[in-house]
Amino acid sequence: MRWILLLAALLLPTGLAAKEPARPVTVLVGIDGFRADYLERGHTPRLAALAKEGATGPMRPSFPTKTFPNHYALVTGKRPDRNGIVGNSMIDPRRPGVMFSLGNATQALDPFWWSEAEPVWIAAERAGIRTATMFWPGSEVAFDGTRPADWLRYDKNVTNVQRVNTLIDWLRRPAAIRPQFATIYFDTVDTIGHEFGPDSAEVNAALAEVDARIGELVDGATKLGVPLNLVIVADHGMRATDDARVIQLDTLIDRASYIAVETGPYAAIEPVTGTDDRVANALLVPHEHMTCTRKENLPERLHWGKNPRVAAIICIAEAGWTILSGTPAYPVKGGAHGYDNADPEMLAIFIARGPAFTRGAMLEVFDNVAVTALLRATLGLPEDADADGKLADVRAALRR
Ligand code: AMP
Ligand code: ZN
Ligand code: ZN
Numbered sequence: 001m002r003w004i005l006l007l008a009a010l011l012l013p014t015g016l017a018a019k020e021p022a023r024p025v026t027v028l029v030g031i032d033g034f035r036a037d038y039l040e041r042g043h044t045p046r047l048a049a050l051a052k053e054g055a056t057g058p059m060r061p062s063f064p065t066k067t068f069p070n071h072y073a074l075v076t077g078k079r080p081d082r083n084g085i086v087g088n089s090m091i092d093p094r095r096p097g098v099m100f101s102l103g104n105a106t107q108a109l110d111p112f113w114w115s116e117a118e119p120v121w122i123a124a125e126r127a128g129i130r131t132a133t134m135f136w137p138g139s140e141v142a143f144d145g146t147r148p149a150d151w152l153r154y155d156k157n158v159t160n161v162q163r164v165n166t167l168i169d170w171l172r173r174p175a176a177i178r179p180q181f182a183t184i185y186f187d188t189v190d191t192i193g194h195e196f197g198p199d200s201a202e203v204n205a206a207l208a209e210v211d212a213r214i215g216e217l218v219d220g221a222t223k224l225g226v227p228l229n230l231v232i233v234a235d236h237g238m239r240a241t242d243d244a245r246v247i248q249l250d251t252l253i254d255r256a257s258y259i260a261v262e263t264g265p266y267a268a269i270e271p272v273t274g275t276d277d278r279v280a281n282a283l284l285v286p287h288e289h290m291t292c293t294r295k296e297n298l299p300e301r302l303h304w305g306k307n308p309r310v311a312a313i314i315c316i317a318e319a320g321w322t323i324l325s326g327t328p329a330y331p332v333k334g335g336a337h338g339y340d341n342a343d344p345e346m347l348a349i350f351i352a353r354g355p356a357f358t359r360g361a362m363l364e365v366f367d368n369v370a371v372t373a374l375l376r377a378t379l380g381l382p383e384d385a386d387a388d389g390k391l392a393d394v395r396a397a398l399r400r
Pocket of ligand 2: 009032033066067190235236
């Protein structure tokens with residue numbers, strides 16, 4: 001009997017008999033601006049297959065439907081009002097005279113702005129789970145002195161192929177130094193969506209390109225024998241805009257009397273001290289294609305406006321309209337996001353596929369803050385009772 005076993009062991013390919021199956025790695029894939037219904041266009045065969053093999057459903061972004069607030073909501077389980085990233089641009093009364101914005105690295109890389117909520121990679125690192133981020137807003141900043149074991153400074157010029165190859169290299173590592181949680185981020189679908197609009201051939205080509213990259217990631221991991229719990233998400237959708245649907249704030253109030261913290265699908269307006277009444281009187285009246293309110297009067301369903309970083313007056317444009325303050329740097333065309341998160345065109349893709357997830361589960365629309373709870377569950381981290389998102393909201397995605 002014993003010699004039969006010995007013979008069997010000798011006949012097996014080298015190493016295989018002794019090797020333990022690799023532990024699944026949770027990979028959060030962010031496809032900026034991938035609207036939920038893009039998945040049905042027929043340009044993303046790999047994503048369609050993953051959706052079929054896993055759990056899928058439209059995901060509601062948090063308001064404002066912008067990149068930074070939603071990427072942080074996805075990894076903290078807290079909506080922008082509570083995660084501190086209340087916009088792509090923001091001001092804070094504790095930092096007079098400065099503005100946080102995507103393009104202002106001095107502010108965007110300052111932990112001050114990111115310290116109101118703990119991202120999941122920090123919770124993981126603290127629990128002894130190794131993490132790695134191939135780009136994600138907030139991942140370049142230390143939280144209480146902790147960072148992902150591997151992370152990279154955001155650089156738009158790193159190609160999608162390079163991003164995938166970097167992640168595959170991390171997966172290739174010996175188990176002891178292989179991340180158990182990783183992120184990867186693609187910006188091209190959003191960039192092309194802004195330039196050409198959501199219904200363009202260019203967006204379709206961008207969808208196909210990102211689909212191919214995700215296919216390469218899946219195939220690469222399979223080749224390495226590393227199972228993936230893939231969670232594929234977007235931060236928001238995209239809606240067609242044009243220069244015929246523009247609300248010009250210059251026609252309502254002089255520019256010197258306020259700071260336009262954000263403009264576009266919504267405007268965040270901070271009156272310059274002393275001119276508050278004039279700005280309020282001009283804006284807080286009915287307008288044809290936008291609604292302006294003081295932040296304390298925003299509808300409860302937006303869950304936004306209590307954070308001191310939210311500007312005093314918020315105007316939300318009717319879907320497809322653009323609020324401007326003066327002449328924009330670029331003509332209004334193509335597509336935009338930032339609208340009310342009840343807008344169906346702001347809905348984002350969600351796919352969870354892997355050993356932790358249910359095959360063929362179709363989820364009803366759920367709030368994106370539940371994604372953190374799902375990620376935590378795959379990593380064996382306890383549910384965060386303080387989070388806005390609950391595991392119960394995405395329970396159907398999780399295999400029992
Ligand atoms: P949005 O203006 O909301 O469409 O933001 C999307 C842009 O955010 C993309 O063009 C990205 O290049 C940029 N972006 C994404 N991640 C980061 C990051 N970590 N740091 C700086 N910019 C980023
Ligand atoms: Zn975005
Ligand atoms: Zn965008």
